[in-house]
Amino acid sequence: MKYLYRIYQLIIFLPLFLVITIICALLTIVGCTLGGSRFWGYYPGKIWSYLTCRLLLLPIKVEGRNKLDKHASYVFVANHQGAMDIFLIYGFLQRNFKWMMKKSLKKIPLVGFACQKARFIFVDRSSQHGIKQTITDARKTLSQSMSLMVFPEGSRTFDGKMRPFSKGAFLLADELQLPVVPITITGSFEVLPRTKGFNFVNFHRMRLIIHDPIPPQGQGSDNMHALSQMSFSAIQSAL
Numbered sequence: 001m002k003y004l005y006r007i008y009q010l011i012i013f014l015p016l017f018l019v020i021t022i023i024c025a026l027l028t029i030v031g032c033t034l035g036g037s038r039f040w041g042y043y044p045g046k047i048w049s050y051l052t053c054r055l056l057l058l059p060i061k062v063e064g065r066n067k068l069d070k071h072a073s074y075v076f077v078a079n080h081q082g083a084m085d086i087f088l089i090y091g092f093l094q095r096n097f098k099w100m101m102k103k104s105l106k107k108i109p110l111v112g113f114a115c116q117k118a119r120f121i122f123v124d125r126s127s128q129h130g131i132k133q134t135i136t137d138a139r140k141t142l143s144q145s146m147s148l149m150v151f152p153e154g155s156r157t158f159d160g161k162m163r164p165f166s167k168g169a170f171l172l173a174d175e176l177q178l179p180v181v182p183i184t185i186t187g188s189f190e191v192l193p194r195t196k197g198f199n200f201v202n203f204h205r206m207r208l209i210i211h212d213p214i215p216p217q218g219q220g221s222d223n224m225h226a227l228s229q230m231s232f233s234a235i236q237s238a239l
Contacts, residue, residue, distance in 0.1 A: 074178060
């Protein structure tokens with residue numbers, strides 16, 4: 001069965017994935033260029049992610065969507081188990097948001113340019129100026145009644161275990177007094193673990209668990225620390 005699934009990925013999934021990726025990236029670029037980044041910066045990527053998971057025949061379970069207020073802005077934070085996290089969140093969270101992502105992802109052909117046109121936030125840690133610009137861009141996004149999605153670990157895990165959180169997401173939540181929503185992802189590490197080379201997707205169920213929003217606990221460093229600790233504990237509780 002494992003080898004049949006791999007043959008399916010090579011012969012059927014991969015060609016379809018490439019076509020869908022190109023179409024959705026072009027829709028994002030054209031739509032956002034014409035001035036509709038709120039719509040075109042989200043829905044083509046959502047469809048791309050949803051179809052990717054469905055074409056891979058992966059069983060998916062989502063819990064806790066009812067905990068979110070559709071009129072509220074949030075800072076979403078999730079553990080980062082693997083590359084499939086992006087497709088799981090984008091395709092199944094059902095919230096319009098902007099990604100905070102590594103600057104190196106700009107280099108992905110076509111997709112990187114689409115992400116720029118969608119006004120995603122690229123994290124630049126190369127200099128103090130770059131860090132300040134990242135915070136400025138994120139602050140502007142959140143001030144426009146938009147939510148933000150962040151992987152506070154910074155990169156994918158190598159062993160499936162969570163690593164300490166960086167403070168960027170919680171700094172923004174503190175400054176703008178926004179609630180933080182912890183999200184636990186399970187199964188993604190088993191589906192596509194981080195490796196140094198090409199790897200086939202493994203058939204495994206993925207779960208997206210949305211926890212209760214955590215409101216500001218005041219303002220300042222104590223609030224940032226509390227939001228980080230509470231988010232970490234909530235995410236870890238469902239692993």
